[in-house]
Amino acid sequence: MLELNQVHKTYATPQGPLKVLEDVSLRLAAGQSLGLMGESGSGKSTLLHLAAGLDLPDHGVITLKGQNVASLPEPTRARLRREQLGLVFQQFHLVPSLTVIDNLRLQARLANRDDADWAGYLIKRLGLTGMEKRYPEQLSGGQQQRLAIGRALAPRPPLLLADEPTGNLDETTAGEVLELLLSLVRETHCALLIVTHSLQVAAPLDRCLRLRHGRLLDAAP
Incomplete structure (x- = not known):
């Protein structure tokens, strides 16, 4: 589903x-969940x-369903995100x-998969x-994040990428949202790559890896 092979990324800063x-190299199979x-x-x-093709590596290859993401022009990468990816962030972006x-x-409408x-x-x-006719400002933080998860899964994408999806929620709400996320991921059979600093979030996943100073370790201790 997703493969990173010897990926390097450097940014220019005033300090150099x-x-x-x-x-960085990793593989994520269809239907598998991986915590980072x-x-x-x-x-x-950054990873x-x-x-997601929102940024490009300096070196190395990133393939999504066999396509080299970095070799695609931006309009094609945008279409790939619409059709193949679900994205959930710490900020709800509703x-x-x-x-x-x-x-x-x-x-789902953007991907022509509205059901x-x-x-x-x-x-x-x-x-x-x-609550269908309410607006985001009329929802609690937990409700907004659940809605963001539903929006990402509405097109039934084969891959869901989540960046600290419970980071803005209290512990109880975070646990409820995580349970819902993993349940819906199983129902839709999509692969999940989730970035987190929380052991609670990582524990129920199939695998967990750790990044340290830009290098990927075999397992998260």
Whole structure:
């Protein structure tokens, strides 16, 4: 599903080159869940952005379903994100002017995979029944994050990338949102790559790796 092979990434800073990722290789199979742990600044979010084609590596190859992401022009990468990826971030990135149901169906419509029955099922599973006509500002933080997860899964993508999806939530709400996320991932049979600093988030995943100073360790201790 997703493969990174000897990926390097460096950014220019006023203090000189900043090496963020160095010789990173990993594979994620269809239907598999993988946690990526590490301290702040270890390169976790950078790796996720590279996997999504939001940024490009300096060296190395990133393939998504057999396609070399870096070799594609930006319009093709954008289409690949719409059709093959679901993205969930710590910030909810909901559209304030759209209702709950329209936010939920937005990504599916962009991918030409809108399914009213599936959207209705997701609303129920997300605990948002009766809130379809509300706007994001009328929801709690946990409800907004559940909606963001539903939006990402509405097109039934083969791969879901999540960057600290429970980082803005209290412990109880975070546990509930994580349980829902993993349940829906299993139902849709998509692969999951989740960036987190939380052992609670990483524990139920199939595998967990750790980034340290831009290098990938075999396992998270």
